[in-house]
Amino acid sequence: MLEVGPRKLSPQAPLVLFGGTFDPVHRAHISAARAVSKVLHGAPVHLLPNAVPPHRPQPMADGEQRLAMLRLACKRYPELVVDDWELRQDGPSYSLNTLRHFRQQNPGRPLVFMIGADSFNSLHLWHQWQDYTTLCHLAVVPRPDCALAPDQVQAAFPESDAEQLMRQPFGLRLMLKRPFLDVSATAIREALEKKGDCPALDPAVSAHIRRQHLYNVATLNSSTNHEAP
Numbered sequence: 715m716l717e718v719g720p721r722k723l724s725p726q727a728p729l730v731l732f733g734g735t736f737d738p739v740h741r742a743h744i745s746a747a748r749a750v751s752k753v754l755h756g757a758p759v760h761l762l763p764n765a766v767p768p769h770r771p772q773p774m775a776d777g778e779q780r781l782a783m784l785r786l787a788c789k790r791y792p793e794l795v796v797d798d799w800e801l802r803q804d805g806p807s808y809s810l811n812t813l814r815h816f817r818q819q820n821p822g823r824p825l826v827f828m829i830g831a832d833s834f835n836s837l838h839l840w841h842q843w844q845d846y847t848t849l850c851h852l853a854v855v856p857r858p859d860c861a862l863a864p865d866q867v868q869a870a871f872p873e874s875d876a877e878q879l880m881r882q883p884f885g886l887r888l889m890l891k892r893p894f895l896d897v898s899a900t901a902i903r904e905a906l907e908k909k910g911d912c913p914a915l916d917p918a919v920s921a922h923i924r925r926q927h928l929y930n931v932a933t934l935n936s937s938t939n940h941e942a943p
């Protein structure tokens with residue numbers, strides 16, 4: 715039996731993978747991961763910071779720092795598992811490789827790849843995205859100002875409810891209604907540089923950033939304005 719926190723889960727309980735840059739991890743990441751776990755009856759969610767994101771500029775904080783911030787942010791939540799698997803791989807962090815690895819380790823188990831609505835909208839631009847349909851389910855978290863995904867992407871993953879999704883290993887799509895948070899790491903990095911803090915960060919993550927002088931907060935002096943953005 716797999717045991718996660720206080721709950722006992724069957725060996726076929728879903729496994730949720732949440733990849734991202736997490737530069738830094740913020741309130742929307744944590745709320746979204748907890749929401750997906752909850753709707754899937756307490757399934758563990760692995761948060762996997764990427765090493766070399768293929769589709770975007772490279773992160774400002776290195777892998778060890780992003781891992782450290784994730785550990786601080788996830789500390790209180792036993793259902794959230796910080797996983798350094800992608801950081802230990804060479805080359806670009808293609809989600810496809812991660813999914814293949816976890817599928818191989820968990821044959822027959824429902825595998826759920828969770829993404830924000832912005833990522834879902836651009837899934838058709840990802841490396842071999844059609845292969846995802848035979849590897850995992852999707853759990854899509856809403857995000858403000860996101861257009862609908864193209865029809866071909868929606869059709870490739872038929873929408874389902876959580877109960878149906880937990881009965882098969884891959885191929886379905888769960889659409890969450892919340893959390894719906896207007897938070898992004900980009901805006902947080904800007905707020906950190908200007909003001910030295912941001913309310914969308916876990917206080918422990920915020921303290922870590924200031925202690926380690928990440929995201930250019932080092933340029934601020936002791937009279938820094940810590941007001942919210």
Ligand code: ATP
Binds near residue numbers: 737855
């Ligand atoms: P950046 O602003 O640097 O692009 P981000 O805030 O989008 O960062 P990422 O680490 O790139 O964060 O995102 C990891 C995953 O979390 C992606 O699937 C993304 O869509 C999702 N995500 C990030 N922020 C939100 C949010 N506010 N609501 C829903 N999903 C989100």
